[in-house]
Amino acid sequence: MEITKRQELSEIARKIRIGIVESTNAAGCGHPGGSLSIADVLAWLYFGGEMNINPNDPAWADRDRLVLSKGHAAPALYSTLALRGFFPVEDLKTLRKPDSHLQGHPNMHKTPGVDMSTGSLGQGISAACGMALSAKLDNKDYRVYAIVGDGESQEGEVWEAAMFASHFKLDNLCAVIDLNGLQIDGKVTDVMDIAPMDKKFAAFGWNVFECDAHDLDSVEKAFTAAREAKGAPSVILSHSVKGKGVSFMENNAGWHGKATNAKEFEQAMAELRGEA
Amino acid sequence: MADKKATREALGDELTALGAVREDLVVLTADLADATRVEYFRHKYPERFIECGIAEANMMGVAAGLAATGKVAVASSFAMFAAGRAFEQIRNSIGYTELNVKIAATHAGVSVGEDGASHQCNEDIALMRTIPGMTVINPADYTEARTALRAAVEMNGPCYIRFGRAAVPDLSAEDENYSFEIGKGRLLSEGKDVTVIASGLTVAMALEAKEILKADGIDAEIINIHTIKPLDTELVCASAKKTGCVVTAEEHNIIGGLGSAVAEALSENCPVIMRRVGVEDVWGKSGSAGALLDIYGISAANIAAKAKEAYLAKKNG
Ligand SMILES: Cc1ncc(C[n+]2csc(CCOP(=O)(O)OP(=O)(O)O)c2C)c(N)n1
Ligand SMILES: [Mg+2]
Numbered sequence: 114m115e116i117t118k119r120q121e122l123s124e125i126a127r128k129i130r131i132g133i134v135e136s137t138n139a140a141g142c143g144h145p146g147g148s149l150s151i152a153d154v155l156a157w158l159y160f161g162g163e164m165n166i167n168p169n170d171p172a173w174a175d176r177d178r179l180v181l182s183k184g185h186a187a188p189a190l191y192s193t194l195a196l197r198g199f200f201p202v203e204d205l206k207t208l209r210k211p212d213s214h215l216q217g218h219p220n221m222h223k224t225p226g227v228d229m230s231t232g233s234l235g236q237g238i239s240a241a242c243g244m245a246l247s248a249k250l251d252n253k254d255y256r257v258y259a260i261v262g263d264g265e266s267q268e269g270e271v272w273e274a275a276m277f278a279s280h281f282k283l284d285n286l287c288a289v290i291d292l293n294g295l296q297i298d299g300k301v302t303d304v305m306d307i308a309p310m311d312k313k314f315a316a317f318g319w320n321v322f323e324c325d326a327h328d329l330d331s332v333e334k335a336f337t338a339a340r341e342a343k344g345a346p347s348v349i350l351s352h353s354v355k356g357k358g359v360s361f362m363e364n365n366a367g368w369h370g371k372a373t374n375a376k377e378f379e380q381a382m383a384e385l386r387g388e389a
Numbered sequence: 390m391a392d393k394k395a396t397r398e399a400l401g402d403e404l405t406a407l408g409a410v411r412e413d414l415v416v417l418t419a420d421l422a423d424a425t426r427v428e429y430f431r432h433k434y435p436e437r438f439i440e441c442g443i444a445e446a447n448m449m450g451v452a453a454g455l456a457a458t459g460k461v462a463v464a465s466s467f468a469m470f471a472a473g474r475a476f477e478q479i480r481n482s483i484g485y486t487e488l489n490v491k492i493a494a495t496h497a498g499v500s501v502g503e504d505g506a507s508h509q510c511n512e513d514i515a516l517m518r519t520i521p522g523m524t525v526i527n528p529a530d531y532t533e534a535r536t537a538l539r540a541a542v543e544m545n546g547p548c549y550i551r552f553g554r555a556a557v558p559d560l561s562a563e564d565e566n567y568s569f570e571i572g573k574g575r576l577l578s579e580g581k582d583v584t585v586i587a588s589g590l591t592v593a594m595a596l597e598a599k600e601i602l603k604a605d606g607i608d609a610e611i612i613n614i615h616t617i618k619p620l621d622t623e624l625v626c627a628s629a630k631k632t633g634c635v636v637t638a639e640e641h642n643i644i645g646g647l648g649s650a651v652a653e654a655l656s657e658n659c660p661v662i663m664r665r666v667g668v669e670d671v672w673g674k675s676g677s678a679g680a681l682l683d684i685y686g687i688s689a690a691n692i693a694a695k696a697k698e699a700y701l702a703k704k705n706g
Contacts (some may be wrong), residue, residue, distance in 0.1 A: 142503045184507065209503040209705060211676035211684060217505035232507025233469065267442035269622055298420045298440060305420075305442025 114333050118161075122329050124341075125196060126156040127385060130358045132192025132205050134381045137372040140209035143217070146368040148189035150293040150326065150353040151260060155193040157332045158244060163340075168198035171225040171361045177255050182237025183262035183291065184218040185370070190227065191215050199226035199326040235268030237261070237289060241283050242278050245286035245294065256340070259288045264296025267305045272317070278346040279318030286346040287339045288319075291326070295357035295366045326353035360386055392531075394440075396589075397495040399534030401426030402462040404463060404493075406535075407430035407457075407542055408434045408474060414542065414665060415455055416453055417464045419445045422446040424494045425465045425552075445470045449478035456488035458639035462489060468497035470666045472513035484520040491541050492549045493677070494685050498640035499582045499668060499685055500555035500590065509673035515645025517549040518618050524548040524571060525618040527639075527647075529592035532561035533615060536569040553640075555678040558591045574621035576628070580610035583700045584628040584635045585692060588614045588647045590682075597689035598638075598696060605693075607700050617647055629655055634699040638692045640682070657678040662703045664695040 114122075129152040130192050137143035142280050164177040181190050188208060195202045198215070207213035214223040218232030228244075231237040241259035261271060278286050290310060298304050307313075314321045320342040323336035330352075339347035355369070356362025359381045373381055383389040408430055417439045431438040439455075444467050446667040452462035464471070470493040472672040474478070482492045494513060495523055501509045517525045526541065526548065528534035534552060541548040561567050568575075577592070578599055587595035592613045599609045600623035610628055614621065629635050634654065637648040655661060668685050681690055 140503060209505070209675040211674055211680055213675065217503045217675040218507040220506070233474065233503070264443050267420075267444045269444060270444060296443065297424070298418070298422050304440055305444065322468050362559070 114204065114329055119329050120203045122161055123193055124151045124155045125160045128351040129156060129192045131382070131385050132195060132202065133188045134359065134373065134378065136188050136191065136205040136208040136387065138374060138378045143188055143374050144185040144370050145188065145208060145372065146295070146355045146362055147183060147262060147291065148186045149357045149359060149362065150229040150355045151186055151189050151291050152358065153327050153329060154289060154332055154351055155189055155258070156334060157329060159193050159197045163336050164258070168226065171199055175253060175255055177258065177289045178241070179258045179260070180237040180241040181219055181228040181231055182241070182259050183234065183265050184231030184237065187217065189320040190219060191224065192227040194224070200212045204327070207303055228261070234262065234265040235270035238271055238274040241286060241288070242274050242283060245278070246281055248285050249283070252309050253332060254285070256285050256287065259286070261288055261290050262296070263290060263292045263307060264295065264304070266290060266307050266310070273296060275314065275319065282344055283346045284343050287336070288346065289351050290348060291351050292354055296367065297365070299366055299368065299370050301336065310350055318345055320345050320347040321350065323350045323352065326351040332333045391518050391560050391563050393430055393556040393558050394531040395554055395556045396531055396534040396552040397426045397554060399531045400465070400495060400538065401429035402537040402539045404430040407539065408437065410600050411461060411542060413460050414459050414693035415439060417441055417448050417452055417462060417699040419443055419448045419466045419470065421466055425493070427465045445475045446478045450482050452490045453486060453488050455484035456490045457486070462490045462494050465493040465495065467508060468494035468510035469508055472516045474547065476516050479521050484523055487522055487546050489545055490547055493552065494549065495552040496554045497551045498552055498553065499673045499681040499687070500640060501649040502554070502678045502681065503675045505675040505706055506673040509587045511642040511668045511673065512645065513551060514617055514641050514647065515649070517646070518650065522546060523618065524615050524616065526571065527551045527589040528615050529589060529613055530557055530561050531559040532567065533569065537615060540569060540571050551589065553590055555590065558593045559592055560596070572616045572619045573623060574624040575613040576613070576624065577613050578611040580632065581606040582608045582632055583696045584610045584626065584632045585638060585696055586611060586612045586614055586635060586647065586651055588617060589640055591640060591687060591692070592693055594689040595638055596686070598692035601689060602696055605697060607697060609696055614647060617650055620650050620654055621657065625651055625654050626658045629659050629661045634703040636664045636666060636692060636696045636699050638666040638687070640687050641667050644669055644670055660701050662698070662706065664699045665693050666695050688691050
């Protein structure tokens, strides 16, 4: 991609990360680790020209859809949607408060731009299959994206969905598996190994692509290939770093589900502002 | 004031204690070892600890298999993903088979807090209660949770025990006459005007409500129903006959849980005026545990208000 575009998108990814850290810090809880690992992919989807959406008309029937199957990464989605103009960026500070439209996990009826309520792992990818099938039934050409955790991929339902999507030749469906290598109890390889994901998805009849989740050129390449692949659903195995962008959160399972204290917040923000 | 502790702490502590005396005890988790506190058991008995990954349905089936070959299997997760996600596995592989699996479900109810509605299971007791032969226990505090877990492991057959995330006063620890038997309710405080039947974290609230009611000249009887199934119908009906009106209080949908169980018992045996405190068939939301309990009316103040309402309805009846 052009240098200016890459710079623009990485600047947006940086702002998404700032929103993640600020919102979880304000809430005093939440899931920064798995949010930070998908910031660049979300920047590509919502700002790179990948998704056909309209912030002024979030319910537009022909829009592309995104299902955050790993719903605990809501802060990343909220931050992205706010920056894209679906609602004011100031709202991020209300995360996880009773009267906020920004609930702990995504709610499609409360937050403009959220296409599916999620939070219980494994279910989002099934809903994405339903949306993609619906487009086929209606002869519409919108695309559906599902972001799935690597730990989440241990759920049997993910593989039921995988079977379904290829059976119905849902080539308008693109699943992104966020391979950050960690879940709550530790390393995915130690908890319950999911490898080899490329061979598993291939065996289920999917087109398999891989990318470096933090290299926008690599991300663009994978999504473009996925869009061009016809006749079967596509999966992008997105190799990421949990906590990416905040040094002390990177590759640390301890940052799955907790917010920064005052000192950690200052350090994280300094790093994200490029001051550290 | 009694010490405050979350009942999930009791799960970790008591499993670890039981591990020493029960070599047939195995514990399973689905990527939630720390939050459920079964981590304490893993620490001490790693060889009898089974990490299943994020796959609750499979975990329940595996627990059934372990039990079918002579082990006592404790399968743990959040209530939402144990009773909810794996309901049918529990029903068919654990309930129908009458296997010796104990389902330890933490993070039940709205007191889960900020994670919000997707994680706040207000339906688990309703679900579990409808499975034939399933014992359903909802301990009030840390001491009761430890005692209940021990009793559940000692009994034969399937059992569902609910644990909370929020810290609650450990009243049972200070109760000199404390005793626990599965299926036997506990009469905590006698009264003659209205019966308040509580379970889980509402027990402490009910005792507080008694004091509020006293100021209004209403003398409330407080009962702790830790075992929702089998229900202590005898105790419930004896108290209802005495006071003539009943209020239930639970951190659960008012449909299907303690309130329903008590209503079923009363309507068949001794119908009286009744009110139910609990989540009134609405969705949860994000917020601190304390704020949410207030928002949903799970509080001493609301228990007292409903008790007064029931009392006046009876009096003016
Ligand atoms: C069905 C279900 N089981 C358990 C949980 C609790 N939980 C929330 S996040 C998580 C770990 C997720 O790991 P992963 O999918 O790798 O997410 P990431 O590393 O991207 O944060 C678990 C077990 C849940 N939300 N849903
Ligand atoms: Mg992960």
